[in-house]
Amino acid sequence: MDMISEFPLFAFTTLGGLAAGAYVVSAFFPSGGQGVKRPWLFPLICIVLLGAGLLGVLGHLGRPERFLFALSNPTSMIAEEVYWSIALGILMLVDLVLLARKGASQRIVRILAAVAALGLMCIMGNAYFTAYGNPVWAAWPTLVLFVAGDLGMGAALFALHGD
Helix, strand or coil, rough: CCHCCCHHHHHHHHHHHHHHHHHHHHCCCCCCCCCCHHHHHHHHHHEEEEEEEEEEHHHCCCCCHHHHHHHCCCCHHHHHHHHHHHHHHHHHHHHHHHHHCCCCCCCCHHHHHHHHHHHHHHHHHHHHHHHCCCHHHHCCCHHHHHHHHHHHHHHHHHHHHHH
16 A cells, blocks of 8 residues: 555656656757757657656645645755756756747757756655665665666657657
């Protein structure tokens, strides 16, 4: 029963990490969507994944007022994850608009999004690293594996996009 109650966090960590990893990988390819039939599809998919993941945060907290209370405490891990997610989401939205209107994005947007994505991945890994409930996670490989896993998933998503 306990594992099912943690499913929303699993969804956030997986879907948010997938979107974040994809944006980090995309920063290494300077084409910015050029040469792809629908270049706006990549940021749209990433926004949807991140948004669906953030719904997992709401599911984990149970009630909307708990979400607002968590955000009012900037030192809580869940608030930090949401702040980084918001920053990443805004940059992905800028990328989406540029790609939809002009067919190309500014490289700086992808780089800034990659920085926000890397910050999000590190904060998510740190949340598990500092979790008191599981002493196995309180080791440096937790952080490395979170980032490496997100980059691996993100590379696969980016490769599927064909950029």
